[in-house]
Amino acid sequence: MPSLSDAFKSVPVQCKEPDISSMDEVPELYLWPQENQQALEENIGVNIPVIDLQHGVTSRASAGSVIELLRAAYEEFGVFQIVNHGVSQQLLERVENQGRRLFSLPLDQKIKARRSPDGVTGYGMARICTFFDRLMWSEGFTSIGSPLEHAEKLWPDDYQDFCETIDEYDHAMKDLASKLMSLILESLGLRQRDYSWGGDNCAALQMNHYPSCPRPAQTMGMAEHTDSTFLTVLYQGSVQGLQIKRSDGMWTVVPAIPNAFVVNAGDLLQVLSNGRYKSVVHRAVNSIKPRLSFAYLWGPPLTAVIEPAPQLVDSKHPLLYRALNWNEYLVVRAKHFDRALEFFRNVQ
């Protein structure tokens, strides 16, 4: 059985880890073209629904059931936010504190837990850094299941709090993600029991740190991308920074709502829904304030067959993708990035 880490062995990447936290000036390599930076500030969060998982109400005028709200959100944006999701504020604060603790370590300490060139977990720049000619003003830490292996290197005598907190968060996210997937399947008119896949779902936790930036309008925190998941549950704390690209090409800010999660539609959901729900293109921008975010990237068991649901294929909706599994998708994606889905297009 391949593991999530194996998918990346074929395309090793070597990213640099400069000490941006201690820079008061932004080096040339971090300056991105200006047009990258214009989000519709006056449009902050307009229409991106906030769904109350317990009561089904929303920020939108037209309140409806959770399922209807979800469907409308994914058809229009590929993203929504959730509140009353059952994850305690206390756990979120503990996770934020551990994230802060990790990223405030000196660089030469963090480097000890550096992601290996052919690996997935550990400290470093987001893997997509190799597809852009500028550097991103951010650093990250990725774990799959227990972060013990890396935490021992970061804090040889004091890794327990970190591991316990991340384990707890991982479990909470696992439950939440599968609940969300049930709702998504229901919103597509699909039966839950057809999608048990016989095996454990795979997931990764990506912690991102965007240090305070002296020239936030000229830099990029995390360059535009989609997630290669079914869905991603993102906690962005209280500092705004996430933006989504709408179907008309306009960037829109996803407001930071205390204790809410952002739920992104990923590439595999686009396949499963036969293009009904498109994965959302998103990015994170910098600010004067330091920012942390925690993305739980959730997908199927690695070798489970994922294909467009037969119920969503008909004369008006031709079959768009051929069957694939997450492992082969990640391999193609590691090499071809935003063109990966094209390789799985169904050719008649």
Ligand SMILES: C=C1C[C@]23C[C@H]1CC[C@H]2[C@@]12CCC[C@@](C)(C(=O)O1)[C@H]2[C@@H]3C(=O)O
């Ligand atoms: C299971 C996953 C999903 C990964 C790769 C692997 C672990 C880390 C994930 C991210 C997290 C940051 C954005 C992204 C684009 C990246 O560079 O690393 C993600 C990528 C993907 O969604 O493809």
Ligand SMILES: O=C(O)CCC(=O)C(=O)O
């Ligand atoms: O920091 C953010 O808001 C976005 C992070 C993200 O897109 C990711 O980790 O995949």
Ligand SMILES: [Fe+2]
């Ligand atoms: Fe993302």
